[in-house]
Amino acid sequence: MDTIFARGPSLLSRLILASLLSLLLIILDHRLDSFSTVRVYLNSLVSPLQYMANLPGQMLNQASSAVTTQRELLEQNARLTQQNILMSEEVQRFNLLKKENDRLRSLLGSPVRPGMRKIVAELMAVDNNPYSHQVVINKGTINGVYEGQPVLDDKGIVGQVMQVGTTTSRVLLIADVTHGVPVRIVRNDVRLVASGSGQLSRLSVNHVPHSTDIREGDILVSSGLGHVFPEGYPVGEVTAVIRDETRPFALIRAKPAAQLERLKHLLLLWPDDAPREPVIDRGQTTDV
Template identity: 40%
Template sequence: MKPIFAAAPSASARLALVVIISVALMVADHRFDRVQGLRRAIAVVLTPVQYLVDAPSRLWRWAAESLAERDRLLTENADLREQQLLLRAQTQRLSALESENQRLRELLNSSIEVGDEVLIAELVSVDLNPYSHKILLNRGSFDDVYTGQPVVDARGVVGQVTEVTPLTATVLLITDAQHAIPVQVDRTGLRTIAVGTGRSGVIELPYLPNNADIDVGDVLVTSGLGQRFPVGYPVALVDRVDLSPGRPFAQIEAIPSAELERSREFLLVWPRARTRALAVDG
């Protein structure tokens, strides 16, 4: 009986057939250029497959390059921020130095105008007690600072030294309720005593009668009486005058000329009279 299905060709026969077809195609392509169209068709079919095969590799390269670029940008951004902070700090420092130089020039100019011997001192601290108006300066007995010594800034009288250590001096401000200073009205020469009120930025003239010749805007300067404060230093500007007939004394308030809450540099003053007396004693 014959088999229903013919036997399949052997493996050797199939291999021989593939080799013959391949050789025939190579010869035809080389001699007659007959398979160029087939090659193009195969290339068209395989191109998307190649893209799909290469996609993971391309995606990996893109991700690696993106991460590297991100790290580079982050590092560059951090460096730029650091440079910006440094430049800002330098700019602020230069601005502070410029302001300090301006204040020192004003101090030196004021010392030249008054003609007394002076020494520049810097603020160390401010007394935080609300009932006491005092500051601490970085000059002391090693610099010949003495108790009762006048202290001024570029605008006017600040106060006087009340305590001295070898390296520091405590200054009682003119606004302290315990402070009093002889003054005169620059416009009229009227003399009186200016007393601290215990309030920031205000002093008063409690001993002038109701008929005193004084007006808002009058300038108060040191009178020189008591020989502690040299004559002619600005003290305050009259801000309020109340001449009520029912009271024996006028109520007069003034704003200190000195920048008591802003100044950082001050002048310790040796009045010329005291300097001459010390020279004679020496």
């Protein structure tokens, strides 16, 4: 049966014809560059198709990048938060060390007379007895500490050593009711005795005649009498002067210069007449 359409050239003939035509076009384009304009138009025509073909890949890359960036940001945020916490702890520790360093510098820079020996001691314990104000420090006979030795902080006189062990000592604070310090008023050199009141924040100046020239705000320093505390160290500041004529003496109150309620580092002094070498009791084996 005959086909509706007439049969055309064979496939081989078509292939040979297409190959010759392609070769001719290649030669013409190479020799005469006659298809450059056509290539530009063809590239312009194909460009939207290339963009459309690349669009799914670009969208996938952007989505993957967004997910990766978000994950990295979360990890970085967690890491920075942890570092911030660690740095905050270090800053707090450094601030504490700085304050202790400043306190120690203040102690070592106290106005001690040239040539006077001094060492820094640290508070170990506070006496729990409410009727006695005593503390224990980490220095003893092996450090040359002796009974009656003056003890200061960076503000003023704290007290004196009352018992000495091999490696520790017990200090009686000036606020104790049994303690007294010979003092003088800086303003006029009037000599008095400041005694403990039993309260860390208050001293009493007893047996002061009503006619004595003493005022609120007067600074009391050690007078050097009694040969315990060297002369000129701050003891306290007068906070109240009550002159009641019905009483034989004026009522004088003072605030200690030393921060007795916040002791940590203390300064031990060796006056000129103090023992210069450690005095160790060979029979003493226990600490205070």
